Amino acid sequence: MNVPTEHLLYLSAGLFALGVLGFMVRRNVIVVLMCVELMLNAANLAFLAASRQHALEGKPALQGPVFAIFVITVAAAEAAVGLALIIALYRLKQSAETDAAAEMKG
């Protein structure tokens, strides 16, 4: 199966947009976090698609996959910190909604 690179990029763009929109509209912090993951993975997909395209053109193509691996690693670290923060929030407010973290403003 040979999916054209454009299609992959469109897919990643769609995923990214979904992640961005989800980040903006969802209220549950965990869902919001998942939306971020969606954005990161959209980027990963784009990296890999681009890398494949470069490989097909005979250009060096190592950077894309390497970047993706790093992203996955970092995403794990981020998730660790993020979940810890969500727990801390829940401990204080008994809620994991973003509205629970909207005390400061103005």
Add this chain to the structure above:
Amino acid sequence: MNAQDLLQMFDANALRALAPLIALALGLVLVLLVGVFPLGRAVRATLVVASLAASAVLHGNLLLGGETPGKVLAGTFESSSTTAMWGLVFVASTLFAWLYSVRYYEEDAPFKNEHDALMLATPIGMMLMAGARDLLVFFIGLELLSIPLYALAAFRRDRARSVEAGLKYFLLGAFAAGFFLYGSALVYATTGSLSLDTLADPAARAALGQPMALVGVALIAASVFFKVSVFPFHLWVPDVYEGAPTPVTALMATGTKAAGFAFLMSALVLLPASTASTVALIAVITMAAGNFGALAQTDVKRMLAYSGIAHAGTLLLGVAGAIHGDPSNGGAVQASLVYMAAYVATAAGAFGLLALLERDGGPTTLESLKGLAQRRPWVASALTLFMLSLGGIPATGGFLGKYLVFSVAVRSELTGFAIVGVLLSVVALGYYLRVIIALYMQSPEHDANIPAPRPASAATTLASIVCAALVLATGVLPGWLLELT
């Protein structure tokens, strides 16, 4: 590329370039290790200071020791006199933040080791950002800086505001990181490269003009703008700065911003000259947003957060000038270095003193500062100095930075923006003066409610004296700083 090649990448030059980072990393590991043993505060403090000092010395060596390693690790990281100077700025900002944190948490932060380890991690990230010649390296640096800061921001996890600050910073930071990654992917897809140097080639530059690449660059820029708090990516700043523990705020305000601008100045290749006026416009709007936002505040910490936004705007004007083609070689880099150096000393000092005052009780509102000149004359006078420096009044470092940055704008024929910029800094003085008014010209309404001042720790005193001295030294005898940069 095989494993042998990988090993060969770590030659003596690369080690010399990375030594300042390694010193910090070693310190970090050791701090974590000694936490296992009941060795007490002194050892940990020694380790932190020693690793920061070692890093500073190594940076100093790079700066003054003749030839710099240049590009290492297959051209993904650069060590030049500029990055060395940035490195010193980062070390200084970390050091000040750490010094101010020494007594800050006395009651409610048991994980002091972790705190210090996280703090030591941030300058490594900053240095990676400043030296990055590859978007991947920059990303690693960015995360190495950001993740510890997320944790640090929420470090007082029993306080809702601290947690809220951490969470907001984290979520929006991750959101911005997503922008960065997707932008990088788009750039990679169009040009086939992530290396800034390759992107500077004529062929790559032409490819960068394509719409998809431009979108990618814009997304990268948006994420960096987020880090340095540029309009409209600045909205998190007041909340996070206010909620985070004040020493962490100091670190965020100074170090993060410096690292972001260090990267912006070295990644100018990404931005075509046609973007200059847009960037200048964004800069001016940022200054307006920061200054007017600050004008409405009564909490000094939050006010300083907004003021930080305005300062980012000022620096961005210099970036715009550099994009537009500053006829003075390296003038823009020098301007941003000097500006940040002065800003680090000033803002760190200001936040640090607020940290000290917080311990006297409660939030640092303008109301609580009333009559402080009578209770704590030295703190008041130092705070005044910092306010004047933030306002860019001569004889302080702030003036020098402001002068240089506006020079870049004027030289690059962005005079109109510069004029709007200076007029906005009149608005800025409007709120800096309010602090001075509270300190010197008003008396507290209820004398009885004022808690007795608690003595400042030696670390705080030392940091404040150094900051004040730096502010004055850069303001009165700026020669040395200009030579260094």
Add this chain to the structure above:
Amino acid sequence: MQSHESHAWLWWIPLLPLIGSAIAGALHLATLRARKSDPQASAPASLAPWIACGAMLGAFVLSVTGFLELRDLEPSARALASTAHDWISIGGLDVDLGLVLDPLSSVMTLVITGVGFLIHVYASGYMKGDRGYGKFFAYLNLFVFAMLMLVLSSSLLGVFIGWEGVGLCSFLLIGFWYEKGWPAEAAQKAFVMNRVGDACFLIGSFLLIRLFGTLDLKTIADTVGSAVSFTDEQALHMSLAALFLFGGCCGKSAQFPLFTWLPDAMAGPTPVSALIHAATMVTSGIYLVVRLNPLFAASGWVLPLIAIVGALTALIGGSTALVQRDIKKVLAYSTVSQLGYMFLALGSGAWAAAVFHLVTHAFFKALLFLGAGSVIHGMHGEQDMHKLGGLRRHMPRTYITFLAGAAALSGLPLLSGFFSKDEILAHAFASGGLYYGLYYGLWAVGVITAALTAYYTSRMVALTFFGEERFDHHHVHPHESPLVMTLPLMVLAVLSILGGVLGLPPVLHVPHLLAEWLAPVTDAGNKILAASHREHHLSHTLEWILLGLGSAIALGFAHTGFYAHRHGTAQDEFFAHKRPTLAATLGDAWTIDSRYARIIVLPLRMLSFLIAVVVDQFAIDGLVNGTGRTARDIAQYSRRAVDGSLASYALWMGAGALAICALWMWS
């Protein structure tokens, strides 16, 4: 030509009064100190009159010496000069501070120091017991210093020092009894109105600098005098310069339209009225015009303008004096009127006649003021003539001397005023044909004023010294003044009677002493006038007719005035009853002053409040404060974006990223 020999002693003439003033002032301060322990102390200040009179006597003696020295010189060489130093040599302006004693200034000096000395002596009696005894003499001597600087200075700027200096002393002395309030207001009015004139003076001086490049009076006069012809532009500038300088003179010499301060100036002590507001300061305008007579002679239309103003002022002053009840007000308006005469003379080109009238007027008006002062002194401050009457029995010496002064003022034949006034009218008549007969009209006004003068003077004498005693005998005990006051009266009376010998009319075939003496100064102007056919001579017959007419009018109206009022106030009441509007108008000096208040002062005051409140506070400062307020409003408004919600922050970021994308793609 001007003599450049150094006569440093000239400086002592003005310096002596200055030193006297300083000492008297110091004595006053010492007295104030002494009063801290003894509130009634008058000790050190009682020395002040001795110092002041001594200084005046010294100055007088020096003036006489100077006069004698001048007399011994050739007429054309009659000038003693002394330049102290180059006062200003800044920015292209070079002005020497120098003194010149020439025939004109020597006449002025003699009058100032001579009459001044007498008035000082008189004042030492008049002011005795006043809390500000020392201060009074300090001011008075300071005035004399300034006046002497005015007449002796070699440059126009030096004149201006004196010019403003006398204005200042006039201010200080009018407001001498400032506790009463209204003298302070009168003083302010005098100073400000003088300032209006002074502003004109300054413009005149600028024009002179533009024309001549110097302010040296002698150079200016000589340059104009020796010039053959002028370009149109130069002529215009000269006319303007003359006009503005005359504007200055109007202020100082109380001419229409700036005369209204002088009657108010009577708020000052009477010796002040005599010295400053009759004999000396108010004549400085005449001095200036005579000093620059070639300029005025060459300035075309300015001369008739001066004549018109003079005649008009004379008429206003004379008619207003008719109905005044305050004895000093009568004299004040009379002074205004007589000054008008002098300007009529100047406008007719009769420089010497103007100076002649100046001198005789100084004698008899000083005498009248001092006499009035003596009356006031004897009547415990009463100045209303309706409350006097019959005083000739109580104060015979004052009465006799006053009578002499009044006769001279009325122009009764052979007295000083007769000759000087007649000379002026003769000159006006002689210029009659010029400007379509304008001067005949002015002459007629002069004759009418002469009639008025005779009438009001005799009315004043009648009301004051004749008729029934209208004062309250229980409270007022009229007494003759001490000798220290009456002695100066006698001297002045003699001068008033005999002063005419200075300038006897040509028909008598005796030399006109004053005209000859002044010839070196006035020749240049006369020559210019002659060249432009302005100099006319009357036939002897016509002159005899004019003399006769003058005598007849003086005698006739003096008689009428005396007989109408000798029995008391009935005539006044009759007039006020029959012609109330006319009486009110005349009493208020043709209502000019009250019109000023309405037309000029009030609108300016309103403008000042308008500026202060509407323009400054509301508009300009409103804009400034509005900027600040707007900034704060924007600040409050901008806070709304930071609403604390993650979602909206993200929305801003997304929108921002989109906007940046769009902007960069577009550019």
Add this chain to the structure above:
Amino acid sequence: MELVLLTFLPLLGALAVLCTPRAAEGLQRGIALATTLAVAVLGVKLFLGYDAAATPYSFSLPWFQLPWRDGTPTQVHFSLAMDGISLLMVTLTAVLMPIVILSTWGHVEKRVKEFMVWMLVMQTGMLGTFLAVDLVLFYFFWEVSLIPLYFLVGIWGGEQRLYATVKFFLYTLAGSLLMMVAIIAILFDRGTSDRGELIAQLGQTPLEQQLWYFAAFALAFGIKVPILPFHTWLPDAHTQAPTSGSVVLAGVLLKMGTYGLLRFCIQMLPDAAVAAAPWMMALGAIGILYGALLAWAQTDLKRLIACSSVSHLGYVVLGLFALTPAGLSGGMLQMVNHGISTGLLFLLVGMLYERRHSRALDAFGGVATVMPLFALFWVFTVLSSAGLPGLNGFVGEYLILLGSFQSSPLWSVIGLTGVIFGAVYLLMATRKMLFGACTNPENQHLTDLNAREIVLMLPLVVLAVWLGVRPNDFMGKVEPDLAKVGRRVAEARQSTAALEPVTPLTEGVAAR
């Protein structure tokens, strides 16, 4: 080196005061007085020793380098120099300060230490401003001198002090920041910040650019002077400032504006000055009249004097921008005169305020009866301020009006009305305050001036007379330098064809 000593001696004094314990108020006052006296002695010595023909005092050290073009830096110098123009301003500052310090005995009772420190810092700022040759250094001192007054008004001022001091600071700052942009542009344009070199070089820039520079500088200085319509901060600042603050503000700080106009707008940018002169003269002349009418409507004594400052500084602007020798000299002289006269007026109002705690004109009346010495000094000062010949005000005003008459009779005549209105409002105030009956019981027991107050005013009184009688003694030192400025302007005038040439002085009728 003398100049460095002169400039930084007050700063040393400030450090010394800082080292004293807070309670040792006598010591602090003493140090401040001694320092300012030493500066005054030094200043007078420099003044007496100054000879325009000889090499002027100067001092220069490389300070730091700023980036310029293509990696070439420009050197900014820490350079001070004194020519005649600076000399006069420096001497005025040096002489005025001990008087100001001495005057604080009466009204500064709290936080003496801080007060003295700020006063001394301000003196360094002012002296530096007048002496700085380098544009960047000038700007440096210019702004440094701003801060002390901010504190002086803000801490020791009256009821509305915060409003007044913020207004003053922000208003002045707005102007000077625009000047900073102009300095940046000039530096980049010419590659030097040395005033001397710029005076020689800036003529080469196109007129349009010069006009932009001129506008920026003129705005900064115009706000400081203040020129209409940027004046509204001044009455507020003056009214709220403590006496000593008002004296320094009127005496020296405002002069920084007029000095700047002369130094930079005229000397450095003569072409632009010639082009802008009609407008500036108009502003000056209208300012004279406006200020006077404004003063007339005031009921607060201090506010009245502040408004009179607007009027008096209008003279300076009118004279300077007449751009004639007489106008320039007159403007220069008037700067000194205003410092002396208005300084004295503020001192006197301060002394009255210390006794009576009111500045409302209506509160007084008949003060002359109870305070004869005060009345004497007041009347003297009013006369000096109103330009009575023989006192200081006259010569300056005369030269200004003469100079402006030579280049624009219209504005000169409008300015002349100020001579009249000046007398109106000053005498109105004098009459209401001093004269009349002393009926208000609160006024009946006012004590007259004491020895300290008389002594501190005497130098100014002597100067007022001296300047009036022998102006050459002062202006002789300035004339050569002003003549240089005049020549530059004359050259500019010839090259600026757009302007109608001013009718030259005719040599008089004699020349025909």
